[in-house]
Amino acid sequence: MRRTLPITFALTLLAGALAACQGGGNETSTAAFDPATCQGGTLPVLNQSGITHLDPARLYTSGGGNIPSLLFRTLTTRNRQAGEAGAKPAPDLATDLGTPSDGAKTWTYKLRSDIFFEDGSPITAGDVKYGIERSFAPELPGGAPYLRDWLTGAADYQGPYKQPEGITSIETPDDKTIIFKLSKPEGDFPYLATATQFAPVPKAKDKGADYEKHPVSSGPYMVESYEPKKTLNLVRNPHWSRTSDTLRYACPDRIEVTAGLDSAVINQRLQAGAGADANATTTDANVGPEQLAQLGNGGPLDKQVARGEFPSTTYLAFNTSKKPFDDERVRQALSYAINRTSVVNALGGSAVAGPSTTFLPPQKALGYTPYDYFPAGDAGNAAKAKELLAAAGQSNLSIELSHGNDDSEGIGPKVAAAVQDAFKQAGVTVTLNAIETATYRDVIGKPATQPALALSTWGADWPSGGPFLIPIFDGRQIITAGGNFNLAQYNDPAVNSEIDAINALTDPAAAQARWGALDAKLGKLALVIPLTHEKDVNLFGRNVKNAVPDGWRGQYDLSRVSVK
């Protein structure tokens, strides 16, 4: 929302003016939460942007998403635990997390026997296979790209409409067994199987692009009415059963999503809690400055806030194939010069962002290993930076920094100005180059148009070191035609083979240690300057119970909250 800035500012002023006359909120009940007795009521969800496509083939989610996961069960799903315990997958449609064989190149899943679509027909392995095949259709773009790369011989597959024979590397020997044949070992397959592309789709009900008008539910809720980017009303799916799905509590009888609201208004409504708003939640409005100021002092709003962390890093990306960033000393100098405190402030303060000196965010599941090779302290080490620049013969360095043209994604003008200011202390002149946010990734992802230095963010598609490090540092992932994320243009065969070796591990604990060590090794090269990691602060209405942020997505999970 481009208009948020003045609106937020105005709201801060007005809220301050009116705060003096506001009464206190109701006390939240402190009784222990019992999923067996939480059923009933209507849960309103107040959101900024609506779901553009409700088609499981087209949704790009981490861990199956928040709202989509109410409708779509997948082979596996996130386990919905709080904190670090929540960064793990759990079986959903499948009976377990899958059986690897052939060195993690083959994954076999058995489906549960008590799983049904909303029309009562049983869910078969063929339905899961068909759902995956649909996501390859160019008519249904937008989903996560991994399967095209991972499945043997699937790169050129164009979906069941053009090629009804299907993908040969997915086998369904019987109705309850599905086998995936991969072109290389992938120990993270159980994590990927949480994506909505692994939701079953009954072929007889597939209407192509119009399927999303009423996608057939396998989860606790089904679509009553849906208007893209406006409203989504969900009611109970009579053929879903609590015994077959213990992860989703499915407390409310009804869920009503309203989209297209301003984030300042959403937070104001959640705080005020007038009428039905006392039961309301949001899945995409981060708390604004006017509420942040009222948090943490024991006031009533402290009982209406969920604080989590989605693994995500904001960083400066060097293009090491371009001068002057081909010189390691220049990259090191700028790493010393950075002022992470001012970047954190530009993002909204320490409540919503924390300083990072590692590329991996501070989640254990990703293999976080602390390091700080170019200590910049809180405010930057300009002296050390000047020294290194002089040694590199770059004492009067002038560089250009590219950034998005709005601040909504944390890579906008505010953060760029903070970076510009820090580098100025080290005698480096920075000119800013704003690029339209909608096409930002497209511009920096094409080596032909990629700037030498760009602000960027990276979030984990699942909580493991692989999806964090591979796209950014695997030299074989450099794509020259576009969609490239290896902005450093870094290609080291030793690193590539270490990535392959870790990918073959099926024990997450063993993989974590190796990903952490790899991150620390890459950190020494100063290919990027890590700036901050994300913190999520979301409000909920005062009657909402069990709004606990899960360790996978950092937000409270709608499948577990109650308004009874």
Next chain:
Amino acid sequence: MIGYVLRRVAGALLVLFGLSVIVYALFYLAPRDPAVLTCGKGCTPERLAQVHAAMGLDESPVAQYGHFLQGLVAGRDFPAGPDVRHCPAPCLGYSFETDQPVTKLLADRLPVSASLAIGAEILSLAIGIGAGLLSGLRRFRFLDRVVNGLILAGYAVPVFLIGLFLLLLFCVRLQWLPFPQYVPLTTDPLAWAQNLLLPWTALAVIQSAGYARLTRAGVQQTLAEDYVRTARAYGLPERRIIRSRALRGALVPLVTLTAIDLAAIMASAVLTETMFGLPGVGQLLVGAVNQIDLPVVVGVTLLTGFLVVVANAIADLLYAAIDPRVQIR
């Protein structure tokens, strides 16, 4: 009269045709590819090429514009997975972003915008003409000053500030009204009006200022005319002079402005719509521009153009009714 209508219709069609050509041309001049946004993160070049073809973007811009015109006149078929979707004339295509027919998107959102625009205009005119008359007649110098001051203040405050103030006052502090959400007039007229009351007020605070100033100037100007002096000399009651002379003269410019404002609110009250959570045409347009959603941008532009043309035509007819000196030929 028939000649007049034909000329107006031909002119309107020409304007709309020109608008669509300009929007298409601008779209293809800008270095942005909607398929990139549709394809999503991690889209490989091969995949992008497939998506390009599926969206019909692999054809030349001229061919695409040709298809668009054909759809407008005769309807079009779109491949969509197992079935083919038929889009009947007048077909504006399917949104790149949401895959919905543009005509449906417009039809869904026009009632919201029309409700907002018509209510806001009625309120603005009532306040504006009333205040303008009060100050224009200069009966009370003090009142003139006060009204003028208030009007200018209203005119100067941005709509999102007024909107937020109204929301905080009536929905949060006093809780007299629920936070607005659109309820169709046909579903519940009372809830419709109740939910739109705040957005109408917010817009009226700003709009009425212009109307009041126009009315004031018009009334003052007309009252200085010779024919008013003559009427006074003939001993016509002052009430009648004001009603049928002064007000009538002031109404002519007001009609033009109202017509343009009405069309403008329908298409571009995006701040008001976002503030009050109204899914109107303005929100649709801004979202579409950000997402490089050409069919929706063209659709909204044509709709806006159409509304302006119609509003102007109605304004011209009203001129003739109000001012006997104007004749339609």
